[in-house]
Amino acid sequence: MNKRLKIVTIGGGSSYTPELMEGFINRADRLDIKELWLVDVEEGREKLEIVGAMAQRMIEASGLDTKVFLTLDRREALKDADFVTTQFRVGQLSARVKDERIPGKYGLLGQETNGAGGIFKAFRTIPVILDIIKDMEELCPNAWLIDFTNPAGMVTEAAIKVGGWKRTIGLCNIPVGATKANHEAMGYDENDQILFEKFAGLNHFHWHRVWDRDGSEVTDQLIEAFYNPESEYAKSKKAEVANIAAINYTYEQVKDLGMLPCPYHRYYYIEREMLDENLQNFKDHKTRAETVKATEAELFELYKDPELNYKPEQLTKRGGAHYSDAACEIIASIHNDSRTVMTVSTQNNGTVVDLPYDCIVEVTSVITSHGAEPFNWGTFPPAARGQLQLMKAMEETVIEAAVTGDYGKAVQAFTINPLIQSGNYTIDLLNEMLVAHKDHLPQFKETIEKLEAQGVKYIAD
Structure with missing residues (x-):
C-alpha cells in the first residue's frame, strides 16, 4: 500500500x-x-x-x-x-x-x-x-x-x-492481557505465540478456550494454573487488570464451565465479595x-x-x-490486508448461535481489508448461555434508551441489569444519576426537568 x-x-x-x-x-x-x-x-x-x-x-x-x-x-x-x-x-x-x-x-x-x-x-x-x-x-x-x-x-x-x-x-485490551497471562502461566514467551486463543461473548463479558501448536487444547491446564487454590501460580498471581480486585473465583464453578472467564466476570460470579470490596473503596474515597x-x-x-x-x-x-x-x-x-488474528467487537453473523444474528459480539477474528471475519464459536453451555442472553438483552435496552431518551427504557435497563437490585430504591438511584449528568444527557432533557421540578437533586457525598 x-x-x-x-x-x-x-x-x-x-x-x-x-x-x-x-x-x-x-x-x-x-x-x-x-x-x-x-x-x-x-x-x-x-x-x-x-x-x-x-x-x-x-x-x-x-x-x-x-x-x-x-x-x-x-x-x-x-x-x-x-x-x-x-x-x-x-x-x-x-x-x-x-x-x-x-x-x-x-x-x-x-x-x-x-x-x-x-x-x-x-x-x-x-x-x-x-x-x-x-x-x-x-x-x-x-x-x-x-x-x-x-x-x-x-x-x-x-x-x-x-x-x-x-x-x-x-x-478492548482485556483479550490482549489474557493472551499474555496464558503464555506466562504455561511458561512460554508471549512473543513466540505458542498458544492460540479463541474468545467469544460480549465486551467485558466473554470466555475463551486455548490450544497449543500441537493442536492439543490446554484450557483445563490453564484453569488449574489460574484457579485451583493449590496452584503455586494462582498463589503468586497478581490482579489481571488494574481496576478489578483479584478476588478468587470458585474453582469448581470455573472448572465445570470448561472455559476461561474474563476478569469482569468476577462482578457476576462472586458478586457479594466484589461489592463489599467496592463499597469499602467507596467509603475510603479510593474508587x-x-x-x-x-x-x-x-x-x-x-x-x-x-x-x-x-x-x-x-x-x-x-x-x-x-x-x-x-x-x-x-x-x-x-x-x-495483513489478516492478523485479533479479538474485536463486530457483527455476530451467526458466530455465536445463542445470540441474535445481527448483534455485536466480542469474538476472535481475522482482520482483513474488508473488516473483521469472526471465527465460528457455536453455542455455550446453559450456565453461560443464560447470563449471556440476559446481558445482550440489557445492552439492547440500554442502547434504545440512549438513542430515544425514553425514561421507561432506562428503568427497564436498570431493572434487568444483574448488578442493580430492582425496586423503588434503585429508581431513586436512576433519578439522581440523571440529574447529576444532565449537562451530558440532552436526550433525557424533559425527564430531567420533571425530576428537578419534583425535587430530585444530585448530592455530592
Whole structure:
C-alpha cells in the first residue's frame, strides 16, 4: 500500500495518546501516515495542548514525515480521513467519579462499564458516537471507525445498527492481557505465540478456550494454573487488570464451565465479595475513578516535560494498557490486508448461535481489508448461555434508551441489569444519576426537568 494516510483520533487529549503514537511509530514500515489529527472538546483543551506537544516531540524524535495537528473542530479534522479512532470520555473523569460514587451511596456497585455506572456511560457516549458518524457520512464516507471508547460493545452496536456505519470495529485490551497471562502461566514467551486463543461473548463479558501448536487444547491446564487454590501460580498471581480486585473465583464453578472467564466476570460470579470490596473503596474515597484522576494528574505533569519524547513507563498504571497499540495493529491490518488474528467487537453473523444474528459480539477474528471475519464459536453451555442472553438483552435496552431518551427504557435497563437490585430504591438511584449528568444527557432533557421540578437533586457525598 503506497497511500499516505490521514488518521483522526477523537479524544486526542487522552493520557493514552502517547501509546497510540508509539504504536504508529513502531509500524512505520506498514503505515505511512501523512497527517495525524488529535481532536478534543473545550473542556479538554489544556490536556490536548500538553499531550499534543508531546506527540509532536515523539514524531520528531522518530524522524517520520508525519504532521501532527491539534484541533477542537471535529469537522475540520474529519475531512478526507482514512481512519477515525475514538478514545473520548463524555464529561471527562469527573463524570466517571459520579458513575462510581453515586451507586456507592445506595449500597450498589460503582464501576465504569458494569452496573449503573456502565449504563450511564453508554447514555452519555452513544449519542456522541452517532453525531460523529453523521459528520463522517459527509466528510469521510469511506473511513474506518475504530472504537475503544467504553462501553465498547454497546458503542460499536450503536454505531453499526443505529448509525449504519458498517466500517466499525470495537476494541478492548482485556483479550490482549489474557493472551499474555496464558503464555506466562504455561511458561512460554508471549512473543513466540505458542498458544492460540479463541474468545467469544460480549465486551467485558466473554470466555475463551486455548490450544497449543500441537493442536492439543490446554484450557483445563490453564484453569488449574489460574484457579485451583493449590496452584503455586494462582498463589503468586497478581490482579489481571488494574481496576478489578483479584478476588478468587470458585474453582469448581470455573472448572465445570470448561472455559476461561474474563476478569469482569468476577462482578457476576462472586458478586457479594466484589461489592463489599467496592463499597469499602467507596467509603475510603479510593474508587477507581478517584485513583485514576490522581494517576492522570501525575502523567500530565510528566507530559509537560519538554525533553520527554517517548511513552513513559508510568502510563502502564493507568489501567488501559494495550488499547492504543491494538488499535494501531487493526489499522495496519486493514490497510495492508495483513489478516492478523485479533479479538474485536463486530457483527455476530451467526458466530455465536445463542445470540441474535445481527448483534455485536466480542469474538476472535481475522482482520482483513474488508473488516473483521469472526471465527465460528457455536453455542455455550446453559450456565453461560443464560447470563449471556440476559446481558445482550440489557445492552439492547440500554442502547434504545440512549438513542430515544425514553425514561421507561432506562428503568427497564436498570431493572434487568444483574448488578442493580430492582425496586423503588434503585429508581431513586436512576433519578439522581440523571440529574447529576444532565449537562451530558440532552436526550433525557424533559425527564430531567420533571425530576428537578419534583425535587430530585444530585448530592455530592
